[in-house]
Amino acid sequence: MGFGEYIKEKRNKVGLSLREFCRLLDEDASNWSKVERGILSPPQDEEKLKKIAKIINVKIGSDQWKSLVDHASIDAGKIPDYLMSDKEVLDALPVFFRTIGSVKPTQEELAKLIETIKKGGK
């Protein structure tokens, strides 16, 4: 289990949504979602890790704390930086969209969405 998966599981256990967790951590939700999905490297800064531990009820110095730090260091630098393939872009795209009035997006809007996804990463 990677760091992201580990944190998501702990976060769910204490009943925090991604929104609530990011607010407590003062973290950008889009980036944090990438950390949980293993697309961005976990934080290495100890203060940040301590803050995370506090939010998910992990006592500093406990075995769970050691495990959290281990997960963060193991995953550090593991995440490759590369351009998305067509298959990855396709996986990230929707077939249906929830839009106001349930109307299909225009050609231009769809093109912009594809660009956004490509820029944002997986």
Next chain:
Amino acid sequence: MTDYSDFKCKFIPKDQIWSIADEFRQKHWPSGELPVDIEKIIESDLKMFVIPESNIHEYAKIDAYLRSDFTGIVVDEKQYMDDRDRYKSRLRFSFAHEVGHYILHQYVYSHLKFDSPKDLFNFIMNVPEGEYNNFEWQANEFAGRLLVPREVLITEIGKIRSLLKDHSLLEMLQTESDRVLEYVSPYLCKPFGVSEKVIEMRVQREGLWPPKI
């Protein structure tokens, strides 16, 4: 390039969609506590990710979507993280709507084999508007029923009797029931955590308006 102009949305009777939504709720939200925490179901039960993405509403007027690989539901980050939680009800419905696509329309994803984003682009642009709207209608019906259980809705409608009486609206209920519904919907929607528009739609779709008071 594949021609999708004849593509059809499989007809699913309304009652069947409701029954699927009821079963889904009973299975994934057995406490029946309201509002249904759909985000928790998505993350903990369906093992999907909630993926806030910047600017999808600004650039493409999209509130949310289910990724084609079913690993997560993407939402507009600004709406999701809004300080004043102004989009909370709308997002709850958006999440439930995307779960509706996941439950009802997986056959579309498995039936259509896209090789590139261009193929998907072609599908979305060429699938007939009416068929596309049917998919959306089905997902909306699923979401509405999932978040607004019929039996609880009946109970809540029963509770507004005194409100109608205090505001002398009982008579108006017979002649201008739509206006009365607009008046009471802010009260009715609260326990379900949905918008007034959604609750108005539910009472009408469920044939519960005007109530027999």
